Amino acid sequence: MASLVYLGTINERLYGASSGVIDLxxxxxxxxxxVPIADLRTNAGYKVSLLVNNAPSTVIGTDxxxxxxxxxxxxxxxxxxxxxxxxxxxxxxKCIIYGTTFNTEVVVAxxxxxxxxxxxxxxxxxxxxxxxxxxxxPAVGTITIREASGNATIKTITAxxxxxxxxDVATARQKCYGLPVRAVGSGTTTKVVGVVGTDAAGRxxxxxxxxxxxxxxxxxxxxxxVTKLLHGxxxxxxxxxxxxxxxxxxxxxxxxxxxxxxxxxxxxLPTAGRYLHWCLTNxxxxxxxxxxxxxxxxxxx
Numbered sequence: 001m002a003s004l005v006y007l008g009t010i011n012e013r014l015y016g017a018s019s020g021v022i023d024l025x026x027x028x029x030x031x032x033x034x035v036p037i038a039d040l041r042t043n044a045g046y047k048v049s050l051l052v053n054n055a056p057s058t059v060i061g062t063d064x065x066x067x068x069x070x071x072x073x074x075x076x077x078x079x080x081x082x083x084x085x086x087x088x089x090x091x092x093x094k095c096i097i098y099g100t101t102f103n104t105e106v107v108v109a110x111x112x113x114x115x116x117x118x119x120x121x122x123x124x125x126x127x128x129x130x131x132x133x134x135x136x137x138p139a140v141g142t143i144t145i146r147e148a149s150g151n152a153t154i155k156t157i158t159a160x161x162x163x164x165x166x167x168d169v170a171t172a173r174q175k176c177y178g179l180p181v182r183a184v185g186s187g188t189t190t191k192v193v194g195v196v197g198t199d200a201a202g203r204x205x206x207x208x209x210x211x212x213x214x215x216x217x218x219x220x221x222x223x224x225x226v227t228k229l230l231h232g233x234x235x236x237x238x239x240x241x242x243x244x245x246x247x248x249x250x251x252x253x254x255x256x257x258x259x260x261x262x263x264x265x266x267x268x269l270p271t272a273g274r275y276l277h278w279c280l281t282n283x284x285x286x287x288x289x290x291x292x293x294x295x296x297x298x299x300x301x
Contacts (some may be wrong), residue, residue, distance in 0.1 A: 033269065036269065051178055052269060052276065057275075062243060064169045071233075077129075084119065086144070095111070096135075099130040111123050137164050138153070162175070175224075182219065183242050246277065266296075
């Protein structure tokens with residue numbers, strides 16, 4: 001800090017909203033570092049989650065692909081294994097199954113190798129919802145994805161097709177800037193959708209989102225890039241739009257005074273971009289807004 005020059009302070013009023021974006025470079029040069037201070041003295045227990053990146057407020061709400069139509073998967077495993085079988089012996093390609101673990105929101109993927117007309121079972125035996133299935137090459141016959149215990153069909157992939165419930169995101173539209181994905185349905189629905197992408201280190205990560213009709217719902221994982229959208233559980237008469245969301249609890253640094261002096265809550269944050277995203281939180285959930293306090297951001301260059 002000794003080699004840095006103090007440039008001034010941005011004062012952001014946290015009032016009537018739960019999140020926002022501050023342009024750290026609005027005055028000209030982008031600062032080399034910042035020290036944010038949360039002035040939450042009258043709101044004990046509240047925190048402010050922070051993330052500095054290159055995502056202006058205008059990217060929030062931009063989508064990753066055209067609205068995705070639901071595939072209406074039936075007979076969800078609900079704590080069962082999954083089997084995959086074809087009616088053609090030539091189907092011996094790889095098959096990736098995306099879904100949640102039973103009674104959780106954790107998304108996992110398992111790859112199996114098909115064996116034509118002989119069923120192949122997943123190692124995982126506690127699937128909750130299957131969100132999407134894709135093949136490494138087009139189906140030769142009709143491939144059936146079914147529950148392991150009762151053989152009830154979840155979905156089929158017909159000849160020449162390569163997936164169901166999966167939409168690949170074009171490279172030019174994959175950026176998510178470390179922010180979560182949010183999803184919104186075209187009508188009443190409470191189905192589960194999934195997201196596949198990468199984190200800042202390039203590792204593959206997943207997230208699931210439970211839809212709330214036409215109200216946009218934020219996920220809980222920050223993505224650098226989003227590569228696949230999973231919508232197989234959604235009704236066939238509904239579409240889902242996946243968008244760049246805003247900051248939610250758990251992303252980035254967190255500041256909170258818990259009713260004490262604001263001077264002790266600042267910390268040095270090297271800037272990784274021009275924009276500071278903030279989200280007001282309480283305990284482990286995003287706050288609904290309406291808090292009348294301040295976030296002070298000291299700039300150094």
